[in-house]
Every structure is written in structure tokens, then in C-alpha cells.
Amino acid sequence: MFIDRKDAGEKLSVVLEKFKDDNPIVLAIPRGGIVTAYDTIKRLGFDWDLIIPRKIGAPQNKEVAIGAISLDGTYLFNERYLDMLNISHDYLGEEISKQTEEIKRRLKKYKGNEDFPDVNKRTVIIIDDGIATGFTIQAAIESIKKHNAKKIILAVPVGAQDVISQLEEIVDEVICLIVPYDFYAVGAYYENFQQTTDEEVINIVDELKTK
Secondary structure, three states, rough: EOEEEHEEEEEEEHHHHHHHOOEEEHHHHEOHHHHHHHHHHHHHHHEEEOOOOEEOOOOOOOEEEEEEEEEOOOEEHHHHHHHHEEEEEEEEHHHHHHHHHHHHHHHHHHHOOOOOOOOOOEOOOOOOOOOOOOOOHHHHHHHHOOOOOOEEEEEEEEOOHHHHHHHHOOOEEEEEOOOOOOOHHHHHHOOOOOOHHHHHHHHHHHHHOOO
């Protein structure tokens, strides 16, 4: 159990110190992921940037993830859902465009540009505050692979056991501090899991820019 994202991030940074000689770049997933990544970036002095994958929701229920997309247009779809719900190509095209624009809008708001992180031949450490289904983060992982990362490390405080096992198949290493067999929700492993605000993200980004 973690007190909050800051506490989880401090515990994570102790483990991530082993990558110090790799000259890694941390890619934090806002909003909560930048709070979790803060201690690793600040204390260890790692390079950093933001990456934002977005869920593509079903037409009748946006909470049901039928796909996910990353900044560079890399997308994944759950083919079973597409067939079961008979989702049209037009809908998918509209959602891809809409979510890509939302990613760009958020990146501009948070860091002032919409550039894809420079991961070429770098060890990349992706940090988020936890993983439930792992679907959206897969889109981020696939996009990072396309940009020629040398090594991809996924680092989270907590994640579902079956999902962590799946993600271990597509990255070089997964670091997850708590891997419960009976997983309910990421927030269940935090005493305080209040939503991180845009203002908090911007304040952290501004502070890290001055390091």
C-alpha cells in the first residue's frame, strides 16, 4: 500500500537507480505518471519527456476500450470487440483523428510542444501510477519501438498480475512493486489517489525544466 503517488514514486526511484549508467530517458504518462516519475527524474537526474496514449472507446459506451492510440498515430484495436459490436471504419477513423488531436492539445498545454520524445538508441523508462488493463500503454510501447529505442523498461508501483505478465512479453523489463493476484483497481493500493490536476502537471513540468 502506498500513501500517495509521491510515496510510490520515491519507492520506485530506489529500484530505478540501477539504470543510472544507461543514460536513460524517462517517459512519464500524465497526469498521475508525472507525479510518480518526479523523484526518479529529480533525484537521479534522468532525462525526461511526456508520452500520452489515449483510449478509443466504444460508440455506445466510451468507457469500454476498443482500441488505443499514441502521438505518432500508432494504434491498436481489440478485434474481438470490433467484430462483436460491428464498429464501422468511419467511426474508427473519426476517433483516431479526435484522440490524436486531444493528445497534441494536452502535450502543448503541459510542455509547450507536441514533439515525439527523442528515444533513438536510448534506454527508455516508461512510468505511470499503475496499470489495470494495460491496453493504452501498449500503444505507447509500440510507438516507442518504432522510434528505435535501444531498450524499453516499464516501471509502475502496482499492476494486475496477468497484465504484467503480458507486458513482460513486449518490453525488455517490467518493474512493478506490487503485483496482486486479486487485482481490483489501481486506486485500491493507495491511501490517497485523488485525481492529479492539469495545474499540478504543469507545475511539475515547469519545475523539472529548470533542473
